[in-house]
Structure formats: structure tokens, C-alpha cells
Amino acid sequence: MDDVDRAIVNQLQGGFPICERPYAEAAAELGLGEDELIRRVEALLAAGTLTRFGPMYHAERLGGALTLAAMKIPLDDFERVNAIVNGFPEVAHNYAREHEFNMWFVLATETPERIGEVIAEIEQATGCKVYNMPKLEEFFVGLRFEA
Amino acid sequence: MELNVVKHSVVTSQRPSVDDIDRRLLAAIQHGLPLTSRPYAEIGASLGMSEAQVIARLAQLKAGGVIRRFGVVVRHHELGYSANAMVVWDVPDEQAAELGRCLAGFDFITLCYRRPRRLPAWRYNLYCMIHGQSRDEVLAHLEWMVNHCGLQSLPHEVLFSRRRFKQRGAVYTSGRRAR
Numbered sequence: 001m002d003d004v005d006r007a008i009v010n011q012l013q014g015g016f017p018i019c020e021r022p023y024a025e026a027a028a029e030l031g032l033g034e035d036e037l038i039r040r041v042e043a044l045l046a047a048g049t050l051t052r053f054g055p056m057y058h059a060e061r062l063g064g065a066l067t068l069a070a071m072k073i074p075l076d077d078f079e080r081v082n083a084i085v086n087g088f089p090e091v092a093h094n095y096a097r098e099h100e101f102n103m104w105f106v107l108a109t110e111t112p113e114r115i116g117e118v119i120a121e122i123e124q125a126t127g128c129k130v131y132n133m134p135k136l137e138e139f140f141v142g143l144r145f146e147a
Numbered sequence: 148m149e150l151n152v153v154k155h156s157v158v159t160s161q162r163p164s165v166d167d168i169d170r171r172l173l174a175a176i177q178h179g180l181p182l183t184s185r186p187y188a189e190i191g192a193s194l195g196m197s198e199a200q201v202i203a204r205l206a207q208l209k210a211g212g213v214i215r216r217f218g219v220v221v222r223h224h225e226l227g228y229s230a231n232a233m234v235v236w237d238v239p240d241e242q243a244a245e246l247g248r249c250l251a252g253f254d255f256i257t258l259c260y261r262r263p264r265r266l267p268a269w270r271y272n273l274y275c276m277i278h279g280q281s282r283d284e285v286l287a288h289l290e291w292m293v294n295h296c297g298l299q300s301l302p303h304e305v306l307f308s309r310r311r312f313k314q315r316g317a318v319y320t321s322g323r324r325a326r
Binding site: 018021041042051054055056058061063072086093096099133 | 165170173176177178179180182183184185186187188198202205206208209211212213214215216217218219220221222233243244247248250251252256257258259260261262263265268269274304306307308309310311312
């Protein structure tokens with residue numbers, strides 16, 4: 001990744017134009033040509049530096065739901081439970097963390113009702129309790145990683 | 148260290164109307180925008196819509212907050228931000244909003260939420276995510292934050308991530324759903 005790539009990543013994290021020739025508009029702000037911007041975004045995606053280029057949706061406003069859930073899993077049982085949890089398509093991401101509560105995952109469902117159902121299904125499949133930690137209030141941050 | 152401008156909102160169940168055409172459009176671009184000169188025309192062609200219709204609807208979905216952000220998703224690991232910690236705080240409920248706004252103002256904080264306690268197993272009600280290039284950097288950020296926001300007396304724990312198993316966005320289908 002060179003300085004131009006870094007400038008592209010930093011700018012696109014702030015947003016992307018919605019107009020007829022959005023790459024041309026974004027490229028102009030970066031002092032690049034449209035073709036070069038497209039080629040570089042393609043390369044950043046291929047290299048895995050960017051995982052996605054497009055919209056981030058607001059699940060609740062689409063009628064869906066999101067929640068954070070946590071589990072306390074005995075270490076010698078972790079791999080078994082982890083495999084089961086990751087097998088659920090509603091599990092959007094999942095991190096092992098250093099704590100007695102050692103598994104933290106996000107559930108994304110198409111309806112609010114489905115959150116409770118998936119939690120019950122995970123508890124039944126794993127034999128472990130799932131703690132639902134839905135957001136009550138969000139404090140907005142400027143989500144940016146300085147590249 | 149500079150503070151960002153902080154916005155703040157209470158979570159509501161507000162739902163702008165999203166119709167079936169919107170859903171098909173959102174489904175068509177959920178995995179990314181075409182990398183061509185006129186991406187909205189290409190999306191429109193696949194859905195039987197004009198470029199102008201696509202642009203108008205996307206602008207409206209963004210204005211209504213259905214699309215939170217239009218841009219890139221960065222794999223922070225690949226940029227060298229390999230350490231991430233979830234820091235959880237036990238904060239008096241009446242102080243949570245003020246402290247949440249304070250934490251969210253730091254540029255190394257990427258998420259900040261108030262969540263329910265689960266007593267007796269879990270006492271913490273304020274969460275924030277700190278990213279850094281190393282564990283030491285994350286801990287230095289934390290110390291700075293504790294001093295700056297006056298959090299010395301508040302119980303908190305740092306949960307470093309050990310492994311990441313899945314990282315993908317939520318997936319939406321274009322299927323028509325009952326409301």
C-alpha cells in the first residue's frame with residue numbers, strides 16, 4: 001500500500017458520492033483519474049485491505065435487528081461450542097476474548113423476534129447460557145482507521 | 148489529542164418506509180458496488196430501473212438513515228491495527244450518557260454503547276472498543292482516557308480479543324417478508 005492508496009482509504013471511509021460518475025467525483029478530490037481510482041480500489045479489495053466497498057445498512061431501520069451476545073465457556077469445551085455458534089448464519093462476527101466471558105458475537109436477524117429464537121437455539125445446541133447484551137443507547141464516533 | 152465532534156442519540160424504533168423496490172436495490176448492492184464508471188446505471192440495468200431512479204432512491208435511503216454510511220469497510224488488521232480491546236465500565240446509570248459521550252469523543256474509540264447489566268454475573272453497562280497497533284498502545288489510550296474523563300474510581304475491565312472467527316457484514320436477502 002503506497003501513499004495514494006492510503007489517501008484513498010482515508011477518503012472513502014468518510015463516504016462515497018451518489019451521483020452519475022461517483023468514481024470520477026471521488027477521484028477529482030484526490031487528484032487522481034477515474035480509471036486509476038477504480039483500478040486501485042480493485043487492487044485493495046483483491047489484497048484484502050478493504051473487505052467491502054459499498055453501503056453499510058442500519059439493520060433496525062430495515063426491519064431487522066442486531067444484538068451483542070456473550071457466553072462463558074469452559075476452556076476445554078471452547079472449540080466445540082465455537083463450531084456450533086459459528087455455524088449459525090445469523091452470527092455476523094465472533095471474537096474470543098480474554099475473560100471469564102470468553103466468547104462475544106454479534107447476531108444480525110431479519111426480524112426482531114428472531115433474536116430471541118436464535119439465542120434459544122444456540123443455548124439448546126451448546127448447552128451453555130447465552131447472555132443477550134442489546135444496545136440501549138449509542139454514542140456516535142467517527143469510524144475511521146488512519147491508513 | 149483532539150476530540151471529534153460527537154453526535155449522540157437514544158436508540159429508537161423509528162422505521163422509515165422501505166418498500167420492495169428499496170429492498171431489491173439494497174440486496175443488489177449489499178456485497179459491494181460495481182467498479183465501473185457508472186455503477187448506479189449498471190445496478191439499475193440489472194433491476195430494470197434507470198440510473199436516475201437508483202440514485203434518487205439511494206440518496207433517500209441514506210438521508211433516512213437506512214444506509215448508515217456509503218464507503219469502504221477496512222480490514223483493520225491489514226492496516227496494522229492488530230490489537231483491539233473491548234473495555235467495559237460499571238457506571239451509575241444517571242452518569243452513563245455523559246460518560247458515553249466523553250468516551251466516544253476520542254479518535255481511537257470505534258464503538259461506544261450503553262447496554263444492560265446482567266446481575267449477578269455481569270455488572271458492566273457501558274462498552275467501548277479501542278483499536279491500536281499494539282496492546283501497549285491500547286493500554287496507553289485507556290490510561291489517557293481514564294485521566295481525561297475522570298474515570299479513576301469506576302470499575303472497569305479490559306477484554307482483549309484473542310481470535311477472530313468471523314467478520315462479515317449482516318446479510319440481507321431480497322426476499323419479500325411479512326411485516
